[in-house]
Amino acid sequence: MKAIHYINQFFAGIGGEDKADQTPIFHDKLIGNSNLLNGMMPDIEVTNTIVCGDNYITNHTDEALKEIFAWLDTKEFDIFFAGPAFMAGRYGVGCGIMCKAVSERYHVPVITSMNEENPGVEEYKAVAYIFKGGRKATFMKADLTPMAAFAEKIAKGEELLPAAQEGYFPRGIRAEIPQPDGIIAADRVIDMLLKKLNGEPFQTELIIPKMEKIPPAAPVLDLSKATIALVSSSGVVPIDNPDRIQSASAQKWGKYDISKLDNLPPEQFKTIHAGFDPAAMCAVPDRGIPVDAMRYFEKQGKIGKLHDWFYTTVGTGTTQAFAAKFGKEIAQELHDAKVDAVVLTST
């Protein structure tokens, strides 16, 4: 198998912060720690090193990727490496950007390494194998070792074990496995029960993530002066779904102008939601996004104004991470538009 390795300006020996705007450089000979990585993998040949400045990749992502893709398109490779990035935040994000882009475009395994405090972990752990790394470059060999070992397993077609055993940050994917010691569930229950009763440490088999508690906003004091927006996970969109929002496991949202509409006519709107029988909502899209009712209240003077745009996505199968991202992005827009309150419709 063949691999290509991405590193930043510092580990390429170009320079530090002053060289962080370095545009991509493509090496046909391995440089920097690419040599160390290559030496660890008998079944994989690292053929090239890509170098890019941390500021350039993070601040000029589109340009950087365009250049890098143009070069990568001419190369043959089966695996892509980046880093390790240790605690270096921008380097971590740069490795994450590269891994995500390469995975999406070339569909090859992408492997990197970061310290748990590197912000790149949270942002990119779902899209790359990010191995748990040390805090600084003295861990170079220690961090490259599990990356190389994992890539070797891929090259040999060996079974890939759960994240905890392999040493990467879980990607938000869960799958069934044989219980490693072949212990039946009833015995596992007893073991956990006795430990919990005795106040001893125990390991749950399904970690429930701590949920972020968001304090509710203050009540709207005078509805008749308030601007209200409609936000929905009902999947109601313009009939041609111009933003190509996914029917399940949505990764984007859309906003659509209703400033000139008193309702959502079925010739112009429909739901693309795959989680329920859409017939009733397609017949009357206001059942998902009640523009008609809000206009009624607006005319009655019950509310001050219906916001000119509605915001929409699909709820079914959509991950919490994407839902939180949508929420933040939409909330920011509504805040900037001085919207006072939101009616959030779900299905």
Add this chain to the structure above:
Amino acid sequence: MRLEIGAFHVKDIKFGDKTAYANGILTLDKEDLLKVVHEDEHITTADLKIVHPGDNIILCPVKEAVEMRCKVSGGHGVFPGVLSEMEIAGSGRTHCLQDCSLIVVGEHAGGFQDGVIAMGGKYQHHTIFGDMPNLVLVADTDEEFERHEQQKKNHALRWAGMRLAEYIGQCVKDLEPENIEVYDLPAIPDRSDDVKKLPGVLYVLQPQTQMETMGYNTLIYGWDGNHILPTLMHPNELLDGCMVSGSFMPTSSKISTYEFAVNPMIKKLYEQHGKTINFLGVLMSTLNVKMDEKVRCVKMAGQIATSLGAKAAVVVEEGYGNPDVDYTAMLVELEKLGIKTIGLSDECTGRDGASQPLVSMNPATDALVTTGNVSQMYEFPAGMEVIGELEALARDGNSGGWEGCIRPDGSFVMENNGMFCANHISGWSKRTCADF
């Protein structure tokens, strides 16, 4: 309450001239047994087969699995309130043909709730039934009203299975068991001080009772579980056959009638009783579809647990998806009341593994045992012999199959959902889930 389970360890099942048990061999008079099956006029065709671990055989569509047993003393039947008069199970002596089961398979028609058992190949060990010899009843019925329904009550077939299991069980009624398991748990106030000092533990069972139409849900003494409120029961009642598995919801998350009785979780709690815990009993709860019903059951169960002075509870959910709400709510309610909980159920992580594993999650549920993943995909090779009709998996709306899941060469792919009771929420599962 004291129950003696007289064990007969079946090593093999054979057909012969007379139904009898000797030296680990269960011999069956096929012709005579088929008469028992045909006692119900709704059974139109029936056959009996014997399968062994390692056979290159698939059973599909599997409706039910039952242990063959008979009541020797302390009661009149092994399915009280169902096949015999209503009386409390769990006392006296019951003789059991252990290490084997009776499996009921539809000759043609399957449904959402039915399943697949593999006796050999990669998935042999995914169910306990792949590891034991089984008598297989393959039959069809004239229940035309549901032949093309996705949800089937499977009444004639399930009842034929119970009738047959009890009839065969009679062959060991007068024999001396090879060993006797004793389940003796006195009334809670009558226990010794040494036992009372130990933390009281409840087995909180949430059987699948969500179907509003009668005839599909798990039965408790023949009573539809949808119609009960949380009830304190003695563990022996379960070990002695008070529960009959339902015919509703994806089968891999179901508990078969075999497992409700031959219940490893109850047996393990019994083993700990008097040593590390004071096993208080079974808190039989329900799973519901309406939020107010969910809340009512959880609150009432919490009150019973508190009144009993429970310090810990094992909460068991027969199902996934919507019932996860009841499951998490029960765990959270008990934790709020200061009762330490362990959860026992399976997960649904989606085809890509990225879905939230339980519909309802709460960080208070910090001790969960996972028995499997209903979304896991299983690939079966071509060339396995089928008892029943494999096409039922693809054609009849099975929860783990779909149109096209069987390829022209006979190989097929299915979701865990459709593998019969495979996640063994009874406690037998040797599988779990992990983050990748």
